[in-house]
Amino acid sequence: xxxxxxxxxxxxxxxxxxxxxxxxxxxxxxxxxxxxxxxxxxxxxxxxxxxxxxxxxxxxxxxxxxxxxxxxxxxxxxxxxxxxxxxxxxx
Amino acid sequence: xxxxxxxxxxxxxxxxxxxxxxxxxxxxxxxxxxxxxxxxxxxxxxxxxxxxxxxxxxxxxxxxxxxxxxxxxxxxxxxxxxxxxxxxx
Numbered sequence: 371x372x373x374x375x376x377x378x379x380x381x382x383x384x385x386x387x388x389x390x391x392x393x394x395x396x397x398x399x400x401x402x403x404x405x406x407x408x409x410x411x412x413x414x415x416x417x418x419x420x421x422x423x424x425x426x427x428x429x430x431x432x433x434x435x436x437x438x439x440x441x442x443x444x445x446x447x448x449x450x451x452x453x454x455x456x457x458x459x460x461x
Numbered sequence: 462x463x464x465x466x467x468x469x470x471x472x473x474x475x476x477x478x479x480x481x482x483x484x485x486x487x488x489x490x491x492x493x494x495x496x497x498x499x500x501x502x503x504x505x506x507x508x509x510x511x512x513x514x515x516x517x518x519x520x521x522x523x524x525x526x527x528x529x530x531x532x533x534x535x536x537x538x539x540x541x542x543x544x545x546x547x548x549x550x
Contacts, residue, residue: 378493378548380464380517384508385541386527394517396464396493396546409490409498412462412517421549431523444507444519444526444540447462 372427373453374399376419377410388443395419395449397427402458413447414438426451462517463498464491464543467510471503479533486510486539488518493548504537515543 378396382389393415399407411427416437419425428434428450435441437448469487473480484506490498504518507527516539518524524538525531 378546380546381544382517382541383544386508388526389541394462394541396548409463410493412464431519431521435523442526442529444523444538445462446519446521446523 371450372399372429373402373456374411374413374425374427375404376421376423376425376449378421380412386444388438388440388445389414392438397425397447397449399427400424402456411447413449414445415449417449417451419449419452424453424456425449426453462519462540464493464546465489465504465516465518465539466491466495467512467514467516467539468501469512477534479531480535483528483533483535486512488516488537488539491515493546502537504539505533505535506539508539508542510539510542517541517543 374397380394434448465488471485
């Protein structure tokens with residue numbers, strides 16, 4: 371799974387039927403120091419996340435489908451949690 | 462999934478039998494700022510997308526799900542046409 375920040379929302383009328391009712395969020399993956407890493411991706415939201423929130427994103431089809439609550443959905447990414455804190459232990 | 466723009470199409474006469482009747486489009490992945498994000502890829506279409514449209518596509522075997530029970534050998538598929546997106550609050 372990856373840590374990311376919700377940076378926006380996407381609106382799509384003409385889409386696969388399994389996306390009906392799903393919220394589509396633009397998520398920027400983050401490094402552990404909160405700097406952006408790579409390009410923003412699109413994830414379905416399973417937890418009611420909002421823009422600017424730090425979230426946990428699962429990047430695997432079956433898991434994303436389960437987060438969406440729909441089997442056989444053509445999805446590959448889903449927000450599965452809103453992150454309160456991330457702690458890194460000192461060596 | 463990822464944002465992209467449809468920039469072309471791909472036609473094949475010789476192909477896997479499970480690809481017969483399936484539309485193949487060339488898509489350029491995009492950043493939210495509409496800049497290219499990596500190089501173009503070929504994706505199957507199940508939502509009636511056309512050249513010039515902004516879409517989102519799924520990667521992996523889930524790209525074949527819209528064609529169930531057929532199982533075309535594909536790893537990227539357009540699953541929505543984007544009306545618009547908003548960045549920030």
